[in-house]
Amino acid sequence: MIDLLAPFVEFGFMRRALAGCLALSVSAPPVGVFLMLRRMSLMSDAMSHAILPGAAAGFLVAGLSLPAMTLGGLVAGLAVALLAGAVTRTTMLREDASLAAFYLISLAAGVLLVSLRGSQVDLMHFLFGSVLALDDPALILLGGICTTTLVVLALIYRPLVIECVDPLFLRSVGRAGGPVHFAFLGLVVVNLVGGFQALGTLLAVGLMLLPAVAARFWTRELGSTMAVAVVIAALASFAGLSLSYRLDLPSGPAIVLAAGALYIVSMLVGPQGGLLRRLRRPRHLEA
Amino acid sequence: MSAIAAPGPIRLHGLTLGYDRHPAVHHLNGTIPAGELLALAGPNGAGKSTLLKGLTGEIPVLDGRIERPGEIAYLPQIDAIDRSFPVSVMDLASMGLWRRLGPFRALRRTRSAVLDALAVVGLSGFEARPIGTLSGGQFRRALFARLILQDCRTILLDEPFTGIDARTTEDLLALVHAWHGEGRTVVAALHDFGQIRSHFPATLLLAREPVAWGPTLRVLTAENLARARRLSEAWDEEAPVCDGARHAPPRADAAAHDHARDHSHDHDHSRPGDREDAA
Numbered sequence: 001m002i003d004l005l006a007p008f009v010e011f012g013f014m015r016r017a018l019a020g021c022l023a024l025s026v027s028a029p030p031v032g033v034f035l036m037l038r039r040m041s042l043m044s045d046a047m048s049h050a051i052l053p054g055a056a057a058g059f060l061v062a063g064l065s066l067p068a069m070t071l072g073g074l075v076a077g078l079a080v081a082l083l084a085g086a087v088t089r090t091t092m093l094r095e096d097a098s099l100a101a102f103y104l105i106s107l108a109a110g111v112l113l114v115s116l117r118g119s120q121v122d123l124m125h126f127l128f129g130s131v132l133a134l135d136d137p138a139l140i141l142l143g144g145i146c147t148t149t150l151v152v153l154a155l156i157y158r159p160l161v162i163e164c165v166d167p168l169f170l171r172s173v174g175r176a177g178g179p180v181h182f183a184f185l186g187l188v189v190v191n192l193v194g195g196f197q198a199l200g201t202l203l204a205v206g207l208m209l210l211p212a213v214a215a216r217f218w219t220r221e222l223g224s225t226m227a228v229a230v231v232i233a234a235l236a237s238f239a240g241l242s243l244s245y246r247l248d249l250p251s252g253p254a255i256v257l258a259a260g261a262l263y264i265v266s267m268l269v270g271p272q273g274g275l276l277r278r279l280r281r282p283r284h285l286e287a
Numbered sequence: 288m289s290a291i292a293a294p295g296p297i298r299l300h301g302l303t304l305g306y307d308r309h310p311a312v313h314h315l316n317g318t319i320p321a322g323e324l325l326a327l328a329g330p331n332g333a334g335k336s337t338l339l340k341g342l343t344g345e346i347p348v349l350d351g352r353i354e355r356p357g358e359i360a361y362l363p364q365i366d367a368i369d370r371s372f373p374v375s376v377m378d379l380a381s382m383g384l385w386r387r388l389g390p391f392r393a394l395r396r397t398r399s400a401v402l403d404a405l406a407v408v409g410l411s412g413f414e415a416r417p418i419g420t421l422s423g424g425q426f427r428r429a430l431f432a433r434l435i436l437q438d439c440r441t442i443l444l445d446e447p448f449t450g451i452d453a454r455t456t457e458d459l460l461a462l463v464h465a466w467h468g469e470g471r472t473v474v475a476a477l478h479d480f481g482q483i484r485s486h487f488p489a490t491l492l493l494a495r496e497p498v499a500w501g502p503t504l505r506v507l508t509a510e511n512l513a514r515a516r517r518l519s520e521a522w523d524e525e526a527p528v529c530d531g532a533r534h535a536p537p538r539a540d541a542a543a544h545d546h547a548r549d550h551s552h553d554h555d556h557s558r559p560g561d562r563e564d565a566a
Contacts, residue, residue, distance in 0.1 A: 037372055158390045162382050165374055165418075168367040172343050172359070173385050173437070220417060222373045 217270025
């Protein structure tokens, strides 16, 4: 056990990385659970691309500065989320299609901006993050995102569930649907921006979705799905960081691969529709 | 549920609803009196669902206006609901309490009311079941439990008995009658004329235009039904812009429902180029 914890005891940067990843592990997976249940899993992938031009603009203005890039990412992500949400709610276009349109525009703009000034190194930083170089502001940012996410989720939980199950009903009994929808999209963006700092744009989605999808194989009930997802994400963060330290691997991909491994295990042995359970057909009941 | 104060009437003034400027409900005038048990009949595409959506405010009015009596409970056609979402029957029924509880107030104190509503629809013992495991009939019962908890004075039902068995239909019809007995206004879009004749005292026969509105037996005549079929089939891409001048309140049958509404439209269906005449 001591051996497992050794790198975190020994090195400050490992402790910071773990703290940051754990904060993200608490906030991102519950958001991912809702995305998955809304059949919008790939939406987070699209959103992570949408963040790119904002972060790139921040980089162009201020160089490798966390506040500038975070702010840029937030602005770009929220703009895409709000525009896509507004188009979905006011035209016949479905959420996935309107989002695809806006994220493609945003991604192309982002690549353009990065190529205007960035070098290969900068691009790698965008894509894979810098979890081993989390400084104080970055940690505070991740902690703040975690707190905000949990508070907002608690505030909008009931209408969000109704909006997911029966949006028509929520519209027929009040006006909560719109604000709740946008608040949720905002949470997705905020968590992706946080994940982008730690894991990079491409992998931020991993910590949001893989634990959520894996948790689905363990429990059927909504609240416990979120709890299991958080535990899986925390395990993946710990395992990924440990492996990246021992085997000298890039930490972002290591964390997401650890989450991926947990997903595959869950898919195989999970009690709710896991593959192995399906092979062994249980005797059916009387009624 | 105890008896409730009489709801106000729903008044429709030259109501036109539709999609893409094409009317699906065209110049509907009339009053649904408080406490009415009204069936909406008509072929597919006649505008029944559209009218119900218009009454709830779900779709915007193209022309005319609606006077609503206050809160309206609405049962849409089933396919709008995501049944794979992991919520229980209890959760689904409890949604009916949204107007009273909002996002924060505790569900604990209303638990007995929810259990009562589930008992009324015959779902006692199903509280913890995920909604995805219910049969079609059970799911419809759960939605009726939600309607009970909404406790609205006006209840709109869009094809509430489509695809469910006789026993469930019977139970839910009894519930509809109970609502009628409590003085609630119930409007239901239905396809089964036998059911309408035996359970619904009043009927509005729609075919985009109102064909007839009044006591069920006088509305559901062979002649009216044939006319409804003919009218409902026309959708004309090249339709001219409607000037509204030729649309009067519906025929004499509706007079009982439409006192005191003095419309100045003339009732001239003989002009050349009329869409219905072409159809």
